Amino acid sequence: MAEERTGGRLVLAGAPLGNVADASQRLRDGLASADVVAAEDTRRLRRLAADLGVEVPGRIVSYFEGNERQRTPQLAEALRGGQTVLLITDGGMPSVSDPGYRLVAAAVVDGIDVTVLPGPSAVTTALAVSGLPSDRFCFEGFAPRKPAERRRVYAALADEPRTIVLFEATHRLPESLVDLAAALGADRPAAVCRELTKTYEQVRRGTLGELATWAADGVRGEITLVIGGAPVVELAADEVSLVAAVVAEQSAGLSRRDAVATVAQRLGVPKRQVYEASLAADRPS
Numbered sequence: 001m002a003e004e005r006t007g008g009r010l011v012l013a014g015a016p017l018g019n020v021a022d023a024s025q026r027l028r029d030g031l032a033s034a035d036v037v038a039a040e041d042t043r044r045l046r047r048l049a050a051d052l053g054v055e056v057p058g059r060i061v062s063y064f065e066g067n068e069r070q071r072t073p074q075l076a077e078a079l080r081g082g083q084t085v086l087l088i089t090d091g092g093m094p095s096v097s098d099p100g101y102r103l104v105a106a107a108v109v110d111g112i113d114v115t116v117l118p119g120p121s122a123v124t125t126a127l128a129v130s131g132l133p134s135d136r137f138c139f140e141g142f143a144p145r146k147p148a149e150r151r152r153v154y155a156a157l158a159d160e161p162r163t164i165v166l167f168e169a170t171h172r173l174p175e176s177l178v179d180l181a182a183a184l185g186a187d188r189p190a191a192v193c194r195e196l197t198k199t200y201e202q203v204r205r206g207t208l209g210e211l212a213t214w215a216a217d218g219v220r221g222e223i224t225l226v227i228g229g230a231p232v233v234e235l236a237a238d239e240v241s242l243v244a245a246v247v248a249e250q251s252a253g254l255s256r257r258d259a260v261a262t263v264a265q266r267l268g269v270p271k272r273q274v275y276e277a278s279l280a281a282d283r284p285s
Contacts (some may be wrong), residue, residue, distance in 0.1 A: 012095065037060045039060060151179050165224065186207060192223060195221035200242045
């Protein structure tokens with residue numbers, strides 16, 4: 001059964017990352033026709049509109065991380081009343097590590113039409129220029145600010161086979177790269193993408209260890225990190241037989257630990273070798 005649409009329309013507007021020439025004609029038209037423009041930074045929105053030569057006749061309101069929860073019901077009410085609300089962030093696509101998710105969710109619940117004015121994305125731009133595999137990737141947003149929490153997140157990504165895209169604050173980049181090198185391996189390939197589409201755009205490629213050394217003295221600008229996925233571990237023929245033996249023991253009711261111990265003793269193979277073969281088999285290929 002098709003969803004019933006009522007009320008106005010929510011428009012998610014992709015904004016230039018830095019180069020105003022990347023703005024689309026649809027963005028210009030959207031700013032010129034929306035009843036309400038919800039902007040992450042109203043001053044930047046007015047500056048963008050001036051650069052584009054667009055007059056914004058609609059009501060301009062702020063919509064950022066600090067007031068998103070409180071402002072969402074007001075904007076949802078405007079949508080229910082039949083108004084067109086255009087949501088725009090400082091750069092890139094709303095709701096992708098930027099304000100917007102709550103309003104989209106509220107509009108969907110109310111049966112409001114939600115549409116997109118496609119535009120620049122730091123995630124896909126960095127992925128494209130990184131030189132790393134782009135057929136499969138995962139986006140992790142901003143890492144936690146607290147070092148212990150950040151290290152836990154990075155440790156959980158150690159076996160992720162897909163290319164990883166992250167955002168990081170400039171002042172935390174040096175220690176974040178050190179933590180990534182420790183968790184994923186200093187030889188893991190990566191790219192630091194800085195000031196994408198802007199005058200001083202830079203893409204620095206290398207291993208995590210090399211990039212940590214390069215960034216040690218500080219790096220300026222908005223940062224997007226792209227990191228190669230964990231290498232696929234190919235099991236040798238004898239390891240395949242070890243894995244099969246462990247699986248058979250687990251099917252008989254043993255825990256992995258007991259199955260590993262049983263297989264190691266029966267075949268005269270070190271337990272660590274059996275255990276590592278079993279773990280490697282669990283990793284996605």
